[in-house]
Amino acid sequence: xxxxxxxSDLVLQAFWLTIQLAVxxxxxxxxxxxxxxAMRVGPVSVLRAAATTYVxxxxxTPLLLVFVFVFVAAPNIGWFVxxxxxxxGVIAVSVYTSxxxxxxxRSGVNAVALGQAEAARAIGLTFGQTMGSVVLxxxxxxxxxxxxxxxxxxxxxxxxxxxxxxxxxxxxxxxFSNNSADDTxxxxxxxxxxxxxxxxxxxxxxxxxxxxxxAR
Amino acid sequence: xxxxxFDIPGPRTRRRHRMYAVxxxxxxxxxxxxxxxxxxxxxxxxxxxxxxxLTPAYIEVLWQGLLDTLAMAALAVLLAVVLGAVLGVxxxxxxxxxRVPSWLVVEFFRAVPLLLLIIFLFxxxxxxxxxxxxxxxxxxxxxAVLAEIFRAGVLAVPKGQAEAAYAIGMRKTQVxxxxxxxxxxxxxxxxxxxxxxxxxxxxxxxxxxxxxGLTTVGRRIWIExxxxxxxxxxxxxxxxxxxxxxxALATWVQRKYVGEQKLVVPMIGAAAGxxxxxxxx
Numbered sequence: 001x002x003x004x005x006x007x008s009d010l011v012l013q014a015f016w017l018t019i020q021l022a023v024x025x026x027x028x029x030x031x032x033x034x035x036x037x038a039m040r041v042g043p044v045s046v047l048r049a050a051a052t053t054y055v056x057x058x059x060x061t062p063l064l065l066v067f068v069f070v071f072v073a074a075p076n077i078g079w080f081v082x083x084x085x086x087x088x089g090v091i092a093v094s095v096y097t098s099x100x101x102x103x104x105x106r107s108g109v110n111a112v113a114l115g116q117a118e119a120a121r122a123i124g125l126t127f128g129q130t131m132g133s134v135v136l137x138x139x140x141x142x143x144x145x146x147x148x149x150x151x152x153x154x155x156x157x158x159x160x161x162x163x164x165x166x167x168x169x170x171x172x173x174x175x176f177s178n179n180s181a182d183d184t185x186x187x188x189x190x191x192x193x194x195x196x197x198x199x200x201x202x203x204x205x206x207x208x209x210x211x212x213x214x215a216r
Numbered sequence: 217x218x219x220x221x222f223d224i225p226g227p228r229t230r231r232r233h234r235m236y237a238v239x240x241x242x243x244x245x246x247x248x249x250x251x252x253x254x255x256x257x258x259x260x261x262x263x264x265x266x267x268x269x270l271t272p273a274y275i276e277v278l279w280q281g282l283l284d285t286l287a288m289a290a291l292a293v294l295l296a297v298v299l300g301a302v303l304g305v306x307x308x309x310x311x312x313x314x315r316v317p318s319w320l321v322v323e324f325f326r327a328v329p330l331l332l333l334i335i336f337l338f339x340x341x342x343x344x345x346x347x348x349x350x351x352x353x354x355x356x357x358x359x360a361v362l363a364e365i366f367r368a369g370v371l372a373v374p375k376g377q378a379e380a381a382y383a384i385g386m387r388k389t390q391v392x393x394x395x396x397x398x399x400x401x402x403x404x405x406x407x408x409x410x411x412x413x414x415x416x417x418x419x420x421x422x423x424x425x426x427x428x429g430l431t432t433v434g435r436r437i438w439i440e441x442x443x444x445x446x447x448x449x450x451x452x453x454x455x456x457x458x459x460x461x462x463x464a465l466a467t468w469v470q471r472k473y474v475g476e477q478k479l480v481v482p483m484i485g486a487a488a489g490x491x492x493x494x495x496x497x
Contacts, residue, residue: 042221044233044236045233046238046240046241046244050240050244057452060417060456061417061456062419062420062421062431062455064421064423065420065452065455068431068451072438073444076258076445077254077445078258109221113220116220117221121223131221135221145483152327152484156329157329160421162331163331163421163423169332170332173335173336177335177340183336183340183341184340184341187336191324191327194329195328198484199327199484205483
């Protein structure tokens with residue numbers, strides 16, 4: 001415990017790195033995942049097949065192997081050689097998480113009843129109006145809970161960066177575990193830091209859901 | 217095909233979509249060709265680098281790794297089902313003294329990264345072996361997730377079932393064991409199989425503590441041959457294949473025994489019935 005207090009700057013640095021990893025990967029995977037989802041629900045057959053293949057392959061690969069591709073295998077073909085570790089970590093986590101974001105967004109779109117769009121067209125709304133005021137608002141609302149679950153899992157998954165040399169929370173816990181006797185206290189402290197992040201996402205999602213809830 | 221997003225396309229739109237498809241197809245082909253060229257220019261397609269995966273001795277080593285991985289995942293899921301049943305029923309208990317600790321344990325292990333847990337089990341006061349660090353870690357994490365699935369499964373059984381059982385004079389334990397759980401199990405099985413996919417993928421974390429299994433075997437191979445890329449491709453292919461088989465099994469069970477009903481598992485930190493969504497990457 002004294003170690004933790006004496007070197008609290010190291011703990012805070014690790015916490016900050018985990019936050020950076022989570023926020024940057026979150027943004028990248030939301031962006032790329034939404035593009036994938038658009039491809040999957042779009043009318044162009046080739047793009048649909050491509051996005052489906054991507055999601056199937058990536059979803060069934062362990063994240064650790066995605067990290068192996070980015071950190072260990074890519075330098076062999078001259079990629080990511082001088083890239084900062086944080087960027088490489090964000091790339092690995094985003095490649096993996098986008099597949100899940102795609103599925104969450106798609107489930108949101110699928111949750112909108114067909115009749116909604118048909119009714120919108122029947123009263124003469126244009127494509128833009130149908131999308132903007134009828135379909136997408138409902139799709140966003142339906143995809144909040146699954147997206148929050150994806151982001152929570154992603155935040156926990158950033159821990160795998162520790163295996164590849166990033167000193168984020170998990171890597172830092174390992175460093176402290178090597179050096180001191182009361183490992184249980186250290187574990188609980190680091191676990192609590194993760195729980196703070198997870199609860200933040202959870203509370204945010206519940207708030208959004210409440211705000212966007214509509215009478216049915 | 218009808219969709220909420222767009223109307224059924226007419227002949228002109230279909231022509232346009234076909235044109236987009238051709239353009240997109242060409243672009244994707246170009247991308248694939250370029251990637252192959254990059255691989256070829258760096259000698260990654262050389263036969264020597266792929267040879268280990270066609271050599272019987274190495275196939276045997278990989279096979280052993282796969283068996284270890286599957287054994288770890290299977291043992292962990294088995295233990296997790298038991299733990300999940302205990303915690304899940306505990307969360308449904310009428311007694312606060314049982315409910316609150318069960319809730320606490322479930323929320324804690326669902327919110328903590330598995331790797332952090334494995335490192336703690338490996339280096340902490342317990343000093344478990346690499347094998348047991350991974351198995352116990354997987355058990356605790358998946359047990360917590362399965363507890364939520366059990367709870368959701370029991371709650372998905374129509375209320376009248378339990379009420380009827382109480383009405384004919386059954387005790388609480390009898391109602392749970394004889395009426396609610398048997399019906400809940402049927403609804404839960406697809407979700408449990410899907411959780412096996414998560415557990416199987418997470419066995420790869422054994423890499424960090426050098427537990428037996430595919431990723432550790434893979435590291436040995438790429439250290440020997442310097443074929444990091446090829447090894448990663450082969451390992452991913454093995455994982456993807458196993459997971460696709462499991463997913464197909466889950467879908468089949470769902471269709472055959474359960475039908476349309478889907479389990480809804482609350483998000484971490486959400487009150488029951490508030491936020492829905494399956495976590496578990």
